[in-house]
Amino acid sequence: xxxxxxxxxxxxxxxxxxxxxxxxxxxxxxxxxxxxxxxxxxxxxxxxxxxxxxxxxxxxxxxxxxxxxxxxxxxxxxxxxxxxxxxxxxxxxxxxxxxxxxxxxxxxxxxxxxxxxxxxxxxxxxxxxxxxxxxxxxxxxxxxxxxxxxxxxxxxxxxxxxxxxxxxxxxxxxxxxxxxxxxxxxxxxxxxxxxxxxxxxxxxxxxxxxxxxxxxxxxxxxxxxxxxxxxxxxxxxxxxxxxxxxxxxxxxxxxxxxxxxxxxxxxxxxxxxxxxxxxxxxxxxxxxxxxxxxxxxxxxxxxxxxxxxxxxxxxxxxxxxxxxxx
Numbered sequence: 001x002x003x004x005x006x007x008x009x010x011x012x013x014x015x016x017x018x019x020x021x022x023x024x025x026x027x028x029x030x031x032x033x034x035x036x037x038x039x040x041x042x043x044x045x046x047x048x049x050x051x052x053x054x055x056x057x058x059x060x061x062x063x064x065x066x067x068x069x070x071x072x073x074x075x076x077x078x079x080x081x082x083x084x085x086x087x088x089x090x091x092x093x094x095x096x097x098x099x100x101x102x103x104x105x106x107x108x109x110x111x112x113x114x115x116x117x118x119x120x121x122x123x124x125x126x127x128x129x130x131x132x133x134x135x136x137x138x139x140x141x142x143x144x145x146x147x148x149x150x151x152x153x154x155x156x157x158x159x160x161x162x163x164x165x166x167x168x169x170x171x172x173x174x175x176x177x178x179x180x181x182x183x184x185x186x187x188x189x190x191x192x193x194x195x196x197x198x199x200x201x202x203x204x205x206x207x208x209x210x211x212x213x214x215x216x217x218x219x220x221x222x223x224x225x226x227x228x229x230x231x232x233x234x235x236x237x238x239x240x241x242x243x244x245x246x247x248x249x250x251x252x253x254x255x256x257x258x259x260x261x262x263x264x265x266x267x268x269x270x271x272x273x274x275x276x277x278x279x280x281x282x283x284x285x286x287x288x289x290x291x292x293x294x295x296x297x298x299x300x301x302x303x304x305x306x307x308x309x310x311x312x313x314x315x316x317x318x319x320x321x322x323x324x325x326x
Contacts, residue, residue, distance in 0.1 A: 011075060012040045013043060018052060025038060031101045031102065071184060121210050128305070145240055150280070223258045225268070
């Protein structure tokens, strides 16, 4: 295999988080696979990041969008500027373990270009590490069911962040990222699954650290329930009844409750109850409607913790020291 076909491009979109970005870039440059390039794309001009990164490492390149346009456009620019046959992504506040690219590329070389390679994820929160998902996607399982359906009160759907994936560049060239007010990663997964026929294999080990700030309200935990409902309706043709009901009864209903939008909560409940929900989805709706927000937030935090007998918990701590060049 020649040098160019062996090149892996690691693309990191960023927006005004220089300290966290330094850690992310350090983990990307620290890969055991030697033939990499790290591409950082700022979502709008950022003199501090530009000054810190430009000419700081021979494997690092920096680009900027002309204006703040969102992570999808930053990722797409990274793809356009990349030179590798294989691509992987990293958010600016997350980390990759040193063997991520090496272990995923070993599997990717043995399958066709429509097979993306994922891995398990270390959820880092509240001073602890938990490893998800509990199981890989089944060979005939639909991607929307895997990422949207909650299997139990404490169980989580399949965890499949874009930053866990290593893929052939042809997938991104045929299906670029699209911008949404929320759930952009899931939107792209549905699009590449159905429009390009992509499928997923797993390297069954934790290779990505996903940092979760449980005390703050991130974009995915805001009260923008109508954006989430509109997203589900937009992609409804690719989402089963169970997937749609589970998404509305948990994530969308929880956002409406956080916004104290009682009329919206009734609207969501009506959509679910008219769609033959599982008993579990009805239980979620009732619980979200009756329990106070602080109790629901505590329950969400507990759901991040893998059960004690689950394989891979707790996770190995990651050495996130930076290369001195940064």
